Amino acid sequence: MKHLYSALMLLIVLVAPRAMAENYISDELFTYMHSGPGTQYRIIGSVDAGNKITVLSRDRDAGYTQVVDSRGRKGWVKSDYVTTQPGLKERLPALEAELKRVKSALASAQDDAKAQQKGLVESLAKRNEQISKLEAHSSDLNKKLIEAQSEIRALRAKIDTQKDDLLMRWFTYGGMVAGGGLLFGLVLPHLIPRKKRRRDGWA
Known part of the structure:
Protein backbone atom coordinates (compact mmCIF):
# COMPACT_ATOMS: atom_id res chain seq x y z
CA MET A 1 0.00 0.00 0.00
CA LYS A 2 2.84 2.35 0.85
CA HIS A 3 4.54 1.64 -2.48
CA LEU A 4 1.27 2.28 -4.31
CA TYR A 5 0.88 5.65 -2.57
CA SER A 6 4.45 6.62 -3.45
CA ALA A 7 3.95 5.65 -7.10
CA LEU A 8 0.71 7.65 -7.22
CA MET A 9 2.41 10.76 -5.80
CA LEU A 10 5.27 10.41 -8.27
CA LEU A 11 2.78 10.15 -11.13
CA ILE A 12 0.99 13.30 -9.92
CA VAL A 13 4.29 15.18 -9.73
CA LEU A 14 5.26 14.14 -13.26
CA VAL A 15 1.85 14.73 -14.87
CA ALA A 16 0.73 17.86 -13.00
CA PRO A 17 3.42 20.20 -14.42
CA ARG A 18 2.13 19.65 -17.95
CA ALA A 19 -1.39 20.70 -16.97
CA MET A 20 -0.29 23.82 -15.07
CA ALA A 21 0.65 27.22 -16.51
CA GLU A 22 4.31 27.84 -17.19
CA ASN A 23 6.21 30.05 -14.75
CA TYR A 24 9.77 31.31 -14.69
CA ILE A 25 12.48 32.37 -12.31
CA SER A 26 12.91 36.13 -12.64
CA ASP A 27 16.06 37.62 -14.13
CA GLU A 28 18.35 37.37 -11.12
CA LEU A 29 21.61 35.43 -11.32
CA PHE A 30 20.05 32.47 -9.51
CA THR A 31 17.90 31.67 -6.50
CA TYR A 32 18.27 28.94 -3.90
CA MET A 33 15.82 26.10 -3.67
CA HIS A 34 15.00 25.00 -0.11
CA SER A 35 13.41 21.85 1.17
CA GLY A 36 10.73 23.92 2.93
CA PRO A 37 9.11 27.39 2.83
CA GLY A 38 11.91 29.37 4.46
CA THR A 39 15.63 29.91 4.78
CA GLN A 40 15.68 27.73 7.87
CA TYR A 41 15.15 24.73 5.64
CA ARG A 42 17.98 22.91 3.94
CA ILE A 43 19.22 24.20 0.58
CA ILE A 44 18.75 21.47 -1.98
CA GLY A 45 20.08 23.37 -4.99
CA SER A 46 19.72 26.53 -7.04
CA VAL A 47 17.69 27.57 -10.08
CA ASP A 48 19.21 29.84 -12.72
CA ALA A 49 17.46 32.97 -13.89
CA GLY A 50 15.00 32.47 -16.73
CA ASN A 51 14.53 28.72 -16.14
CA LYS A 52 11.04 27.33 -16.53
CA ILE A 53 9.39 26.04 -13.39
CA THR A 54 6.04 24.56 -12.45
CA VAL A 55 4.25 26.01 -9.44
CA LEU A 56 2.76 23.41 -7.09
CA SER A 57 1.63 25.56 -4.16
CA ARG A 58 2.21 28.88 -2.40
CA ASP A 59 2.79 29.77 1.25
CA ARG A 60 1.74 33.42 1.36
CA ASP A 61 2.63 33.84 5.02
CA ALA A 62 6.19 32.64 4.50
CA GLY A 63 6.51 34.28 1.07
CA TYR A 64 7.65 31.05 -0.58
CA THR A 65 6.39 29.02 -3.53
CA GLN A 66 6.75 25.27 -4.02
CA VAL A 67 8.01 24.50 -7.52
CA VAL A 68 9.41 21.78 -9.75
CA ASP A 69 12.31 22.94 -11.93
CA SER A 70 13.26 21.82 -15.44
CA ARG A 71 15.45 19.07 -13.95
CA GLY A 72 12.52 17.60 -12.03
CA ARG A 73 13.68 18.80 -8.62
CA LYS A 74 10.98 19.75 -6.15
CA GLY A 75 11.57 22.50 -3.61
CA TRP A 76 10.69 25.96 -2.32
CA LEU A 99 13.26 43.81 -34.14
CA LYS A 100 13.97 42.26 -37.54
CA ARG A 101 10.33 42.73 -38.56
CA VAL A 102 10.34 46.35 -37.40
CA LYS A 103 13.60 47.04 -39.25
CA SER A 104 12.16 45.49 -42.40
CA ALA A 105 8.99 47.58 -42.08
CA LEU A 106 11.09 50.69 -41.45
CA ALA A 107 13.27 50.00 -44.50
CA SER A 108 10.15 49.49 -46.62
CA ALA A 109 8.65 52.72 -45.29
CA GLN A 110 11.91 54.56 -46.02
CA ASP A 111 11.95 53.19 -49.58
CA ASP A 112 8.35 54.31 -50.06
CA ALA A 113 9.19 57.73 -48.62
CA LYS A 114 12.20 58.05 -50.95
CA ALA A 115 10.06 57.07 -53.95
CA GLN A 116 7.39 59.58 -52.96
CA GLN A 117 10.04 62.24 -52.37
CA LYS A 118 11.56 61.55 -55.78
CA GLY A 119 8.13 61.86 -57.38
CA LEU A 120 7.49 65.12 -55.54
CA VAL A 121 10.88 66.51 -56.58
CA GLU A 122 10.24 65.61 -60.23
CA SER A 123 6.75 67.09 -60.07
CA LEU A 124 8.12 70.25 -58.44
CA ALA A 125 10.81 70.54 -61.12
CA LYS A 126 8.18 70.25 -63.87
CA ARG A 127 6.00 72.86 -62.21
CA ASN A 128 8.96 75.20 -61.79
CA GLU A 129 9.76 74.75 -65.48
CA GLN A 130 6.16 75.52 -66.41
CA ILE A 131 6.18 78.58 -64.16
CA SER A 132 9.43 79.79 -65.77
CA LYS A 133 7.90 79.39 -69.24
CA LEU A 134 4.75 81.24 -68.17
CA GLU A 135 6.82 84.02 -66.62
CA ALA A 136 8.88 84.34 -69.83
CA HIS A 137 5.70 84.39 -71.92
CA SER A 138 4.16 86.97 -69.60
CA SER A 139 7.31 89.09 -69.87
CA ASP A 140 7.12 88.95 -73.68
CA LEU A 141 3.46 89.92 -73.59
CA ASN A 142 4.20 92.84 -71.27
CA LYS A 143 6.99 93.98 -73.56
CA LYS A 144 4.72 93.79 -76.60
CA LEU A 145 1.99 95.60 -74.69
CA ILE A 146 4.37 98.41 -73.77
CA GLU A 147 5.52 98.66 -77.39
CA ALA A 148 1.90 98.71 -78.61
CA GLN A 149 1.00 101.41 -76.08
CA SER A 150 4.00 103.49 -77.19
CA GLU A 151 2.99 103.05 -80.82
CA ILE A 152 -0.60 104.04 -80.03
CA ARG A 153 0.60 107.17 -78.21
CA ALA A 154 2.82 108.05 -81.18
CA LEU A 155 -0.08 107.55 -83.61
CA ARG A 156 -2.38 109.65 -81.45
CA ALA A 157 0.23 112.41 -81.31
CA LYS A 158 0.62 112.22 -85.09
CA ILE A 159 -3.14 112.37 -85.57
CA ASP A 160 -3.37 115.37 -83.24
CA THR A 161 -0.57 117.06 -85.19
CA GLN A 162 -2.33 116.35 -88.49
CA LYS A 163 -5.56 117.75 -87.07
CA ASP A 164 -3.74 120.90 -86.01
CA ASP A 165 -2.12 121.17 -89.44
CA LEU A 166 -5.45 120.63 -91.17
CA LEU A 167 -7.14 123.19 -88.96
CA MET A 168 -4.34 125.64 -89.63
CA ARG A 169 -4.72 125.06 -93.35
CA TRP A 170 -8.45 125.68 -93.15
CA PHE A 171 -7.81 128.87 -91.24
CA THR A 172 -5.21 129.86 -93.82
CA TYR A 173 -7.48 129.03 -96.73
CA GLY A 174 -10.36 130.82 -95.07
CA GLY A 175 -8.20 133.86 -94.45
CA MET A 176 -6.98 133.83 -98.00
CA VAL A 177 -10.51 133.53 -99.34
CA ALA A 178 -11.71 136.29 -97.04
CA GLY A 179 -8.76 138.49 -97.97
CA GLY A 180 -9.26 137.75 -101.65
CA GLY A 181 -12.94 138.60 -101.38
CA LEU A 182 -12.17 141.83 -99.60
CA LEU A 183 -9.53 142.73 -102.13
CA PHE A 184 -11.86 141.82 -104.96
CA GLY A 185 -14.55 143.97 -103.40
CA LEU A 186 -12.17 146.89 -103.25
CA VAL A 187 -10.78 146.46 -106.72
CA LEU A 188 -14.00 145.57 -108.51
CA PRO A 189 -15.52 149.07 -108.42
CA HIS A 190 -12.43 150.41 -110.08
CA LEU A 191 -12.58 147.82 -112.78
CA ILE A 192 -16.15 148.55 -113.80
CA PRO A 193 -16.34 151.74 -115.92
CA ARG A 194 -18.74 154.35 -114.66
CA LYS A 195 -21.33 155.87 -116.98
CA LYS A 196 -20.74 159.49 -117.68
CA ARG A 197 -23.56 161.81 -116.75
CA ARG A 198 -25.06 163.94 -119.42
CA ARG A 199 -24.63 167.57 -119.00
CA ASP A 200 -28.32 168.15 -119.30
CA GLY A 201 -28.82 166.22 -116.14
CA TRP A 202 -30.22 163.14 -117.78
CA ALA A 203 -28.44 160.05 -117.51
Whole structure:
Protein backbone atom coordinates (compact mmCIF):
# COMPACT_ATOMS: atom_id res chain seq x y z
CA MET A 1 0.00 0.00 0.00
CA LYS A 2 2.84 2.35 0.85
CA HIS A 3 4.54 1.64 -2.48
CA LEU A 4 1.27 2.28 -4.31
CA TYR A 5 0.88 5.65 -2.57
CA SER A 6 4.45 6.62 -3.45
CA ALA A 7 3.95 5.65 -7.10
CA LEU A 8 0.71 7.65 -7.22
CA MET A 9 2.41 10.76 -5.80
CA LEU A 10 5.27 10.41 -8.27
CA LEU A 11 2.78 10.15 -11.13
CA ILE A 12 0.99 13.30 -9.92
CA VAL A 13 4.29 15.18 -9.73
CA LEU A 14 5.26 14.14 -13.26
CA VAL A 15 1.85 14.73 -14.87
CA ALA A 16 0.73 17.86 -13.00
CA PRO A 17 3.42 20.20 -14.42
CA ARG A 18 2.13 19.65 -17.95
CA ALA A 19 -1.39 20.70 -16.97
CA MET A 20 -0.29 23.82 -15.07
CA ALA A 21 0.65 27.22 -16.51
CA GLU A 22 4.31 27.84 -17.19
CA ASN A 23 6.21 30.05 -14.75
CA TYR A 24 9.77 31.31 -14.69
CA ILE A 25 12.48 32.37 -12.31
CA SER A 26 12.91 36.13 -12.64
CA ASP A 27 16.06 37.62 -14.13
CA GLU A 28 18.35 37.37 -11.12
CA LEU A 29 21.61 35.43 -11.32
CA PHE A 30 20.05 32.47 -9.51
CA THR A 31 17.90 31.67 -6.50
CA TYR A 32 18.27 28.94 -3.90
CA MET A 33 15.82 26.10 -3.67
CA HIS A 34 15.00 25.00 -0.11
CA SER A 35 13.41 21.85 1.17
CA GLY A 36 10.73 23.92 2.93
CA PRO A 37 9.11 27.39 2.83
CA GLY A 38 11.91 29.37 4.46
CA THR A 39 15.63 29.91 4.78
CA GLN A 40 15.68 27.73 7.87
CA TYR A 41 15.15 24.73 5.64
CA ARG A 42 17.98 22.91 3.94
CA ILE A 43 19.22 24.20 0.58
CA ILE A 44 18.75 21.47 -1.98
CA GLY A 45 20.08 23.37 -4.99
CA SER A 46 19.72 26.53 -7.04
CA VAL A 47 17.69 27.57 -10.08
CA ASP A 48 19.21 29.84 -12.72
CA ALA A 49 17.46 32.97 -13.89
CA GLY A 50 15.00 32.47 -16.73
CA ASN A 51 14.53 28.72 -16.14
CA LYS A 52 11.04 27.33 -16.53
CA ILE A 53 9.39 26.04 -13.39
CA THR A 54 6.04 24.56 -12.45
CA VAL A 55 4.25 26.01 -9.44
CA LEU A 56 2.76 23.41 -7.09
CA SER A 57 1.63 25.56 -4.16
CA ARG A 58 2.21 28.88 -2.40
CA ASP A 59 2.79 29.77 1.25
CA ARG A 60 1.74 33.42 1.36
CA ASP A 61 2.63 33.84 5.02
CA ALA A 62 6.19 32.64 4.50
CA GLY A 63 6.51 34.28 1.07
CA TYR A 64 7.65 31.05 -0.58
CA THR A 65 6.39 29.02 -3.53
CA GLN A 66 6.75 25.27 -4.02
CA VAL A 67 8.01 24.50 -7.52
CA VAL A 68 9.41 21.78 -9.75
CA ASP A 69 12.31 22.94 -11.93
CA SER A 70 13.26 21.82 -15.44
CA ARG A 71 15.45 19.07 -13.95
CA GLY A 72 12.52 17.60 -12.03
CA ARG A 73 13.68 18.80 -8.62
CA LYS A 74 10.98 19.75 -6.15
CA GLY A 75 11.57 22.50 -3.61
CA TRP A 76 10.69 25.96 -2.32
CA VAL A 77 11.90 29.34 -3.65
CA LYS A 78 11.10 32.92 -2.66
CA SER A 79 7.84 34.06 -4.27
CA ASP A 80 9.47 37.37 -5.22
CA TYR A 81 11.62 35.46 -7.73
CA VAL A 82 8.69 33.70 -9.41
CA THR A 83 7.09 35.46 -12.37
CA THR A 84 4.75 34.62 -15.22
CA GLN A 85 6.95 36.57 -17.66
CA PRO A 86 9.58 34.57 -19.55
CA GLY A 87 13.19 35.46 -18.81
CA LEU A 88 15.42 37.34 -21.19
CA LYS A 89 16.79 34.08 -22.57
CA GLU A 90 13.29 33.00 -23.51
CA ARG A 91 12.21 36.40 -24.82
CA LEU A 92 15.39 37.23 -26.73
CA PRO A 93 14.58 35.20 -29.90
CA ALA A 94 11.09 36.71 -30.05
CA LEU A 95 12.51 40.19 -29.45
CA GLU A 96 15.12 39.67 -32.17
CA ALA A 97 12.42 38.48 -34.58
CA GLU A 98 10.27 41.49 -33.71
CA LEU A 99 13.26 43.81 -34.14
CA LYS A 100 13.97 42.26 -37.54
CA ARG A 101 10.33 42.73 -38.56
CA VAL A 102 10.34 46.35 -37.40
CA LYS A 103 13.60 47.04 -39.25
CA SER A 104 12.16 45.49 -42.40
CA ALA A 105 8.99 47.58 -42.08
CA LEU A 106 11.09 50.69 -41.45
CA ALA A 107 13.27 50.00 -44.50
CA SER A 108 10.15 49.49 -46.62
CA ALA A 109 8.65 52.72 -45.29
CA GLN A 110 11.91 54.56 -46.02
CA ASP A 111 11.95 53.19 -49.58
CA ASP A 112 8.35 54.31 -50.06
CA ALA A 113 9.19 57.73 -48.62
CA LYS A 114 12.20 58.05 -50.95
CA ALA A 115 10.06 57.07 -53.95
CA GLN A 116 7.39 59.58 -52.96
CA GLN A 117 10.04 62.24 -52.37
CA LYS A 118 11.56 61.55 -55.78
CA GLY A 119 8.13 61.86 -57.38
CA LEU A 120 7.49 65.12 -55.54
CA VAL A 121 10.88 66.51 -56.58
CA GLU A 122 10.24 65.61 -60.23
CA SER A 123 6.75 67.09 -60.07
CA LEU A 124 8.12 70.25 -58.44
CA ALA A 125 10.81 70.54 -61.12
CA LYS A 126 8.18 70.25 -63.87
CA ARG A 127 6.00 72.86 -62.21
CA ASN A 128 8.96 75.20 -61.79
CA GLU A 129 9.76 74.75 -65.48
CA GLN A 130 6.16 75.52 -66.41
CA ILE A 131 6.18 78.58 -64.16
CA SER A 132 9.43 79.79 -65.77
CA LYS A 133 7.90 79.39 -69.24
CA LEU A 134 4.75 81.24 -68.17
CA GLU A 135 6.82 84.02 -66.62
CA ALA A 136 8.88 84.34 -69.83
CA HIS A 137 5.70 84.39 -71.92
CA SER A 138 4.16 86.97 -69.60
CA SER A 139 7.31 89.09 -69.87
CA ASP A 140 7.12 88.95 -73.68
CA LEU A 141 3.46 89.92 -73.59
CA ASN A 142 4.20 92.84 -71.27
CA LYS A 143 6.99 93.98 -73.56
CA LYS A 144 4.72 93.79 -76.60
CA LEU A 145 1.99 95.60 -74.69
CA ILE A 146 4.37 98.41 -73.77
CA GLU A 147 5.52 98.66 -77.39
CA ALA A 148 1.90 98.71 -78.61
CA GLN A 149 1.00 101.41 -76.08
CA SER A 150 4.00 103.49 -77.19
CA GLU A 151 2.99 103.05 -80.82
CA ILE A 152 -0.60 104.04 -80.03
CA ARG A 153 0.60 107.17 -78.21
CA ALA A 154 2.82 108.05 -81.18
CA LEU A 155 -0.08 107.55 -83.61
CA ARG A 156 -2.38 109.65 -81.45
CA ALA A 157 0.23 112.41 -81.31
CA LYS A 158 0.62 112.22 -85.09
CA ILE A 159 -3.14 112.37 -85.57
CA ASP A 160 -3.37 115.37 -83.24
CA THR A 161 -0.57 117.06 -85.19
CA GLN A 162 -2.33 116.35 -88.49
CA LYS A 163 -5.56 117.75 -87.07
CA ASP A 164 -3.74 120.90 -86.01
CA ASP A 165 -2.12 121.17 -89.44
CA LEU A 166 -5.45 120.63 -91.17
CA LEU A 167 -7.14 123.19 -88.96
CA MET A 168 -4.34 125.64 -89.63
CA ARG A 169 -4.72 125.06 -93.35
CA TRP A 170 -8.45 125.68 -93.15
CA PHE A 171 -7.81 128.87 -91.24
CA THR A 172 -5.21 129.86 -93.82
CA TYR A 173 -7.48 129.03 -96.73
CA GLY A 174 -10.36 130.82 -95.07
CA GLY A 175 -8.20 133.86 -94.45
CA MET A 176 -6.98 133.83 -98.00
CA VAL A 177 -10.51 133.53 -99.34
CA ALA A 178 -11.71 136.29 -97.04
CA GLY A 179 -8.76 138.49 -97.97
CA GLY A 180 -9.26 137.75 -101.65
CA GLY A 181 -12.94 138.60 -101.38
CA LEU A 182 -12.17 141.83 -99.60
CA LEU A 183 -9.53 142.73 -102.13
CA PHE A 184 -11.86 141.82 -104.96
CA GLY A 185 -14.55 143.97 -103.40
CA LEU A 186 -12.17 146.89 -103.25
CA VAL A 187 -10.78 146.46 -106.72
CA LEU A 188 -14.00 145.57 -108.51
CA PRO A 189 -15.52 149.07 -108.42
CA HIS A 190 -12.43 150.41 -110.08
CA LEU A 191 -12.58 147.82 -112.78
CA ILE A 192 -16.15 148.55 -113.80
CA PRO A 193 -16.34 151.74 -115.92
CA ARG A 194 -18.74 154.35 -114.66
CA LYS A 195 -21.33 155.87 -116.98
CA LYS A 196 -20.74 159.49 -117.68
CA ARG A 197 -23.56 161.81 -116.75
CA ARG A 198 -25.06 163.94 -119.42
CA ARG A 199 -24.63 167.57 -119.00
CA ASP A 200 -28.32 168.15 -119.30
CA GLY A 201 -28.82 166.22 -116.14
CA TRP A 202 -30.22 163.14 -117.78
CA ALA A 203 -28.44 160.05 -117.51
